[in-house]
Amino acid sequence: xxxxxxxxxxxxxxxxxxxxxxxxxxxxxxxxxxxxxxxxxxxxxxxxxxxxxxxxxxxxxxxxxxxxxxxxxxxxxxxxxxxxxxxxxxxxxxxxxxxxxxxxxxxxxxxxxxxxxxxxxxxxxxxxxxxxxxxxxxxxxxxxxxxxxxxxxxxxxxxxxxxxxxxxxxxxxxxxxxxxxxxxxxxxxxxxxxxxxxxxxxxxxxxxxxxxxxxxxxxxxxxxxxxxxxxxxxxxxxxxxxxxxxxxxxxx
Numbered sequence: 423x424x425x426x427x428x429x430x431x432x433x434x435x436x437x438x439x440x441x442x443x444x445x446x447x448x449x450x451x452x453x454x455x456x457x458x459x460x461x462x463x464x465x466x467x468x469x470x471x472x473x474x475x476x477x478x479x480x481x482x483x484x485x486x487x488x489x490x491x492x493x494x495x496x497x498x499x500x501x502x503x504x505x506x507x508x509x510x511x512x513x514x515x516x517x518x519x520x521x522x523x524x525x526x527x528x529x530x531x532x533x534x535x536x537x538x539x540x541x542x543x544x545x546x547x548x549x550x551x552x553x554x555x556x557x558x559x560x561x562x563x564x565x566x567x568x569x570x571x572x573x574x575x576x577x578x579x580x581x582x583x584x585x586x587x588x589x590x591x592x593x594x595x596x597x598x599x600x601x602x603x604x605x606x607x608x609x610x611x612x613x614x615x616x617x618x619x620x621x622x623x624x625x626x627x628x629x630x631x632x633x634x635x636x637x638x639x640x641x642x643x644x645x646x647x648x649x650x651x652x653x654x655x656x657x658x659x660x661x662x663x664x665x666x667x668x669x670x671x672x673x674x
Contacts (some may be wrong), residue, residue: 424530431519440520443510446561455559456513465518465549466540468499469511473565475643478665480572482647484565486632487655489644493635494559498555504551505591507540508629511561514539518549529585537582545587555638578673580666628652634639 431439442448449455449531459467470492475485495506519526528644535655543549569643583595603623605663609617629648665671 424527428523428527431516433490434516437516438513441509441515442512442561443563446510446563447613447640448557448561451558452561455556456511456554457515458556459554459559460515463550464543464552465543466507466512466514466539466551468496468504468507468553469513469550469559469561470496470553470555470639471511471561471563472639472641474562475641475647477651478567480567480569480642481565483650483654483658484572485641486635486644486647487651487658488565489639489641490631490635492649493513493638494631499551499553502550504540506537506596510563511559512539513554515541515549518543518547521547528605537586541587541591553601557640557644560639573658573665574671576658576662577665577671580663581637581669581671582666583663584667599659604658606660625652628655 427441438460440453441455456469458468472492473481473485473488475481491506492508493505498505519539522539525542525546526538529542540551544551566575574585583592586595603621608620612620628651632645632648632651636642
């Protein structure tokens with residue numbers, strides 16, 4: 423896929439390239455709102471792709487947890503610490519791509535292609551990376567229908583973490599992994615009172631994050647998924663990080 427996209431970029435005549443996927447749908451003004459995020463210093467715009475919400479437990483979990491990941495990623499990009507993006511809703515300058523093209527193609531050959539363009543523009547150029555959260559710039563997709571499919575998708579995403587060139591990103595992801603692992607092993611090694619304190623702190627933090635995410639994307643229904651995400655998120659992250667690190671997943 424990365425080579426097909428590269429061939430298209432080589433033949434493109436415009437200054438801005440936008441990528442998306444076949445299973446995505448958007449608002450009518452999606453493209454113009456995404457492009458509106460550019461200024462003279464911007465090389466790449468991270469757009470939001472949200473999972474469709476339903477009462478199905480897998481859909482509900484992915485809709486809220488996935489939105490949380492993307493809002494946090496957008497916030498980190500705004501403070502010059504971009505960590506991840508999605509090719510399903512991404513815009514970048516053709517000029518910025520050409521500057522890092524060889525490195526991107528080299529990385530994508532062995533490690534996939536989702537974040538490498540963003541990473542290399544961040545590390546190897548003077549262009550800034552921004553996020554776009556305008557409601558009309560948001561794209562939508564359908565989440566997996568089974569827990570097995572969701573675990574496989576998350577493991578595939580997690581598989582790239584160990585290959586980041588930027589040490590701060592690897593340290594951030596490692597700290598997230600071990601903090602969530604602690605919530606799982608805590609009940610087996612700590613007293614009931616300490617476990618209650620730790621999970622109580624998690625509840626306060628997670629609820630504050632969830633409410634912020636829901637407000638940012640104007641999706642109040644996602645609050646119904648909070649109990650499911652609160653309980654299952656540590657297990658999901660630990661399992662998928664392990665599977666992704668050791669390549670125990672299918673590409674599709």
